[in-house]
Amino acid sequence: MPDIESQTESKEFYVNIPQKNQPFFLKGSSALDWGMQDRFARIFQPQSGRTVMLAIDHGYFQGPTTGLERVDLNIVPIVPYADALMLTRGILRSMIPSASGKPIVLRASGGPSILKDLSNEQLAVDLEDAIRLNVSALAVQVFIGGEFETQTVHNLTRLADLGNRYGIPVLGVTAVGRDLTRDAKYLRLACRICAELGAHFVKTYYVAEGFETVTASCPVPVVMAGGKKLPELEALSLAYRAVQEGASGVDMGRNIFQSEAPAAMIQAVRRVVHEGMKPKHAFELYQTLRNEPKAALARSGA
Numbered sequence: 001m002p003d004i005e006s007q008t009e010s011k012e013f014y015v016n017i018p019q020k021n022q023p024f025f026l027k028g029s030s031a032l033d034w035g036m037q038d039r040f041a042r043i044f045q046p047q048s049g050r051t052v053m054l055a056i057d058h059g060y061f062q063g064p065t066t067g068l069e070r071v072d073l074n075i076v077p078i079v080p081y082a083d084a085l086m087l088t089r090g091i092l093r094s095m096i097p098s099a100s101g102k103p104i105v106l107r108a109s110g111g112p113s114i115l116k117d118l119s120n121e122q123l124a125v126d127l128e129d130a131i132r133l134n135v136s137a138l139a140v141q142v143f144i145g146g147e148f149e150t151q152t153v154h155n156l157t158r159l160a161d162l163g164n165r166y167g168i169p170v171l172g173v174t175a176v177g178r179d180l181t182r183d184a185k186y187l188r189l190a191c192r193i194c195a196e197l198g199a200h201f202v203k204t205y206y207v208a209e210g211f212e213t214v215t216a217s218c219p220v221p222v223v224m225a226g227g228k229k230l231p232e233l234e235a236l237s238l239a240y241r242a243v244q245e246g247a248s249g250v251d252m253g254r255n256i257f258q259s260e261a262p263a264a265m266i267q268a269v270r271r272v273v274h275e276g277m278k279p280k281h282a283f284e285l286y287q288t289l290r291n292e293p294k295a296a297l298a299r300s301g302a
């Protein structure tokens, strides 16, 4: 029988030490519920407050994109280097090993292909299925200024309501269509609308002039979208400038998986994002890592 009396006497309540109340590390996210913060803390590294998301969802509107023809061969080997994966449920279920343990940002909107008006999107996943997949966040495209602007904003608000109900953060993705300007004024407008209407974080493009005003005027974390393939040094510079100007990380696709050495590239991006490594040094690292398999082969005499 337990000695109840002696247990009581040995208790220490530290009555003179106030309980610690640790603020949550992500911008604008302190008022979120525990489950939402827990999911965020899987996507964003608490040590740096930043993330390197690997975006491979392009097929949801443009089919087998260059570099994504065989996700099992080209992407699965670099999954360990990503902090989170942004993708569709189709690729997740068919290609990504469930034991990879990576937080999933699930593409939750879609509809039109590249053959139609891209802004005519609707929500494309049931929350029950997203929960079944144990996702860490949901992503919805918002086309501010697009033909179906209001419809896509309503997609965001409906998803934000569902996300709040089940504790799943919602990523508002600002789309830049053929006819939409890509400058700081436009991105400030688009990002702010997403945040005001409930997005828990926002993904947008980098602009050379005034990007810091985009991040400053968005009350929730902003992650930078990579955009079209650039030479590696330029892409690393883009990531560097984005985080130095207030982005909480990157969500890069083509600049990683279309690189000649995707594993080397994502490792270099990580150093830029999490450690603030200068682009020049990160590019040197990229070149070293890129040549490693060849150097190892040469050493083995094969």
Ligand code: R5P
Residues within 6 Å of the ligand: 055, 056, 057, 058, 086, 225, 226, 227, 228, 251, 252, 253, 254, 255
């Ligand atoms: C865009 O709509 C897609 O959802 C991609 O996730 C996004 O464009 C990021 O990929 P990338 O770095 O290739 O632009």
